[in-house]
Amino acid sequence: MTAPLIDVRGLSVDFGHKSHATTVVRDLSFEISRGECLALVGESGSGKSVTARSLVGLTGIGSTVRAERLAFDGTDTRNWSDASWRSTRGDRIGFVLQDALSSLDVLRTVGAEIGEPLKLHTTLSRRERTAKVLELLRRVGVPEPELRFGQFPHQLSGGLRQRALIASAIAAEPEFLIADEPTTALDASIASQILRLLETLKGSSTGMLVVSHDLSVVAQIADRIAVMQHGEIVEEGTTEAVLFDPQHPYTKSLIAAVPSPTSRRRRLSAVDATAAVAAPRLPRPDSGSALVVVENVSKSFVGADRVRRTVVDDVSFSVARGATLGIVGESGSGKTTTARILANLENPDSGSVSIDAVSWSSATPAERSRLRRQVQVVYQDPLSSFDPRFTVSRIIGEAVAASGRSSRSERAARVSELLGLVRLGPEHSDRRPIELSGGQRQRVAIARALAAKPTLLVLDEPVSALDVSVQAQVLDLLTDLQDELDLTYVFISHDLGVIFHISDEVLVMKDGRIVEAGAVDDVFSRPSHGYTRGLLDALPHFDSARA
Amino acid sequence: MTILRRISTRLLLGVFVLWGAATLTFLALYVTPGDTALIILGGPDARPTAEAIAQVRQDYLLDEPFIVQYLHYFTQLLQGNLGESYRLRMPVTDAIGQQVGPTAVLAGTAAALALVLTVAIAVLTAQRTPWLRALVSGIEVVLAATPSFIIGFALLIVFSFTLRLVPVGGGDGLVPLILPAFTLALALVGSLSQVLRNELEDVLEQPFVLTARARGMRDLSVRVKHALRHAILPTITMSGFVLAALLGGSVIVETLFSRQGVGGLMLSSVYNKDLPVVLGIVLISAAVYVVVNLIVDILYTLVDPRVVTS
Structure with a gap:
């Protein structure tokens, strides 16, 4: 029997000095054979990225790696010199990080970045390297490789950038490929393409390690899954076994956290997944009267190249009181502009938007200010909309003050009431945004939006930057709040799974137009437009991934 | 924005800065106390005659109104003439050029x-x-x-x-x-x-x-x-x-x-x-x-x- 490609026994990684060291990875063991793909799954901070980095000796400054065995292709790497590591990295082990815009050097051309491992590890001439890079670009499915070769990373779309990053990792034909969150920053259909690409790259003699917080992502390519929590592997097995017969409660909660059409009306973040299924939410009462009516709205912008582009093209829809309308589409489909027009942050070129039978365009100033309080927006990245010097209570207190209440004690009471609504304790009120986790920040953003007692929340990608398990908690919170406060939601996302989970009605947007609209079950079971069918195919649902 | 446009904007801005610097220094020179004619003639110790002082005042337009002096200074400047050193008795451009x-x-x-x-x-x-x-x-x-x-x-x-x-x-x-x-x-x-x-x-x-x-x-x-x-x-x-x-x-x-x-x-x-x-x-x-x-x-x-x- 040949030695496994990767053999890890009792791996621990500490950060910091002896007395106040924190252990990030604890007593980890796993193997990866040639031709096999192992997935490390867990939420942020579970130690999965550090584990991946320890396989290339790049755990970073201040880290201590201990292991009984840490072998690559039968050779123990524990006492490797810097030179041994360097000759292996990029040549025999390729490494793909998430978010290609920050993982590629934006000051260098795509060609130079991809060609760098060749420059370091081969004796190819400049011309041969160029030819090889063009071939690599073709292999990872980048159209017009000659054009892309001389471009800079920011001139490429997110999907093409990620492909270029992968091309640079496989340039020297490594035997082992590590992909750390390779699809996290990408739209669903692009992510699915990238996963398919990784799958084709996994040849019979190469091994692969994929790191992700999203079980549904790794389900598509992994042979085996190891679930990590607090620096330890809590469950490991074949993909089928882990997905269909999970043993550990944490694995079960991760599986339950993935939103999908089949998870509708079900809590995602319950500790016990079986109990969650047993407690279905009732469909919301629909009074039938529309809160939001959008009629023939169009909007165009003049771009940097002075070409006028229609971003929203003759869009009409309505949202019933107490219901959730999901708007799904890829980047550039016009969904965010539609949301901005709804909240009157942008004026449409033509068409009208009315909330509660009052049109933004014909409203009196008094009506306008009432509407502004009634319609609140929550964004993807709340951090950039918070003053970093403000505490949580001040951030929310400001919004409370703006909504027209007065005395200091009333305000303080309202702030703690709002914190309670979003399930944050009083201990969070004195923290600053930077001291909060992503999920907590989003809760603060929601609390701030609720300060004015709105009837309509416009949620623009509110969970897209979050881990699946945190996303599950925020989605559950939104569902609860809708019931408690009788809110109407317009929920925008590129993630079809999230949209299907949370929405009653769905709009599918493409190039500024609505290509499909209807009740969520109808759209899911009988999509009429080819584009929707394509999105549905790209939807990672592991019930069918391995069937 | 193209590089050329960027550069030409900066050049225009640069000309404006130079004009500002020239005007400010001229103003500073104008309001500085002390009789310029005396300085030109070597300071009070040189005891120049009244005729000499009058001659210098005429040569250097010192009796003209401010705006005439300013315009004269500027037209000279535009021709690349920075004037003449009082002390070294040579064009300022030469004095600086040597150093x-x-x-x-x-x-x-x-x-x-x-x-x-x-x-x-x-x-x-x-x-x-x-x-x-x-x-x-x-x-x-x-x-x-x-x-x-x-x-x-x-x-x-x-x-x-x-x-x-x-x-x-x-x-x-x-x-x-x-x-x-x-x-x-x-x-x-x-x-x-x-x-x-x-x-x-x-x-x-x-x-x-x-x-x-x-x-x-x-x-x-x-x-x-x-x-x-x-x-x-x-x-x-x-x-x-x-x-x-x-x-x-x-x-x-x-x-x-x-x-x-x-x-x-x-x-x-x-x-x-x-x-x-x-x-x-x-x-x-x-x-x-x-x-x-x-x-x-x-x-x-x-x-x-x-x-x-x-």
Whole structure:
């Protein structure tokens, strides 16, 4: 029997000095054979990225790696010199990080970045390297490789950038490929393409390690899954076994956290997944009267190249009181502009938007200010909309003050009431945004939006930057709040799974137009437009991934 | 925006800056107390005759209203005529022209030295063990805070008087340039390398640096080929400060090391109220400032391709 490609026994990684060291990875063991793909799954901070980095000796400054065995292709790497590591990295082990815009050097051309491992590890001439890079670009499915070769990373779309990053990792034909969150920053259909690409790259003699917080992502390519929590592997097995017969409660909660059409009306973040299924939410009462009516709205912008582009093209829809309308589409489909027009942050070129039978365009100033309080927006990245010097209570207190209440004690009471609504304790009120986790920040953003007692929340990608398990908690919170406060939601996302989970009605947007609209079950079971069918195919649902 | 458009906008702005500098210095000259005619004639000690004074007042348009003097000064300026030195009895352009060479050599050498030292120190000390960083950054703070004449004295005492490695001052060639250039450069290195190291340490935390390391690149190459280019951008922006430090510092350094140069000329002209020369030096400094900033702007677009396209 040949030695496994990767053999890890009792791996621990500490950060910091002896007395106040924190252990990030604890007593980890796993193997990866040639031709096999192992997935490390867990939420942020579970130690999965550090584990991946320890396989290339790049755990970073201040880290201590201990292991009984840490072998690559039968050779123990524990006492490797810097030179041994360097000759292996990029040549025999390729490494793909998430978010290609920050993982590629934006000051260098795509060609130079991809060609760098060749420059370091081969004796190819400049011309041969160029030819090889063009071939690599073709292999990872980048159209017009000659054009892309001389471009800079920011001139490429997110999907093409990620492909270029992968091309640079496989340039020297490594035997082992590590992909750390390779699809996290990408739209669903692009992510699915990238996963398919990784799958084709996994040849019979190469091994692969994929790191992700999203079980549904790794389900598509992994042979085996190891679930990590607090620096330890809590469950490991074949993909089928882990997905269909999970043993550990944490694995079960991760599986339950993935939103999908089949998870509708079900809590995602319950500790016990079986109990969650047993407690279905009732469909919301629909009074039938529309809160939001959008009629023939169009909007165009003049771009940097002075070409006028229609971003929203003759869009009409309505949202019933107490219901959730999901708007799904890829980047550039016009969904965010539609949301901005709804909240009157942008004026449409033509068409009208009315909330509660009052049109933004014909409203009196008094009506306008009432509407502004009634319609609140929550964004993807709340951090950039918070003053970093403000505490949580001040951030929310400001919004409370703006909504027209007065005395200091009333305000303080309202702030703690709002914190309670979003399930944050009083201990969070004195923290600053930077001291909060992503999920907590989003809760603060929601609390701030609720300060004015709105009837309509416009949620623009509110969970897209979050881990699946945190996303599950925020989605559950939104569902609860809708019931408690009788809110109407317009929920925008590129993630079809999230949209299907949370929405009653769905709009599918493409190039500024609505290509499909209807009740969520109808759209899911009988999509009429080819584009929707394509999105549905790209939807990672592991019930069918391995069937 | 294309590079050409960027440059032409900057050029227009530069012309405006020059006009402003010229007008301000002219105003300063106009309101300065003291009879200009007396100064031209060699000061009160020269006891010029009343006729001579009247002659000078007529020649130099001193009795005309302000606006006539200003317009005259400006038309002269546009023809490249900076006027005549009161003291040296020669055109200001010649007076400065004779001295500009040594100063340019000194400032250029100091700038190059500062750049090399800054990059070397920052690249070698970024993210190193705490005690090394603390030591180096302590030295940097001292250098940045010490007036350059003290640095110069210290260098003189150590290298000229004690070790006798280089002459005390004067002379031609490269050897006498060493101490003055280091004096000018060290003060700059003190502040620049701190900025560059902090930037480098931020950049070295970026994911693309990890990508480069994961390709098998050696640490020094990662720093020089990837990180440095990102980190140097804010340092390039500081070139205005660098230029001001070089021009201001050269006055002191040239005096200290008794070197020829614009600094010495500036000093003696100020002492002797030779205002046309002072005015000329201010204008030329402003012009250099505008040109350097223009070059920096072009450099910026070369280093960061995103500046042009976005």
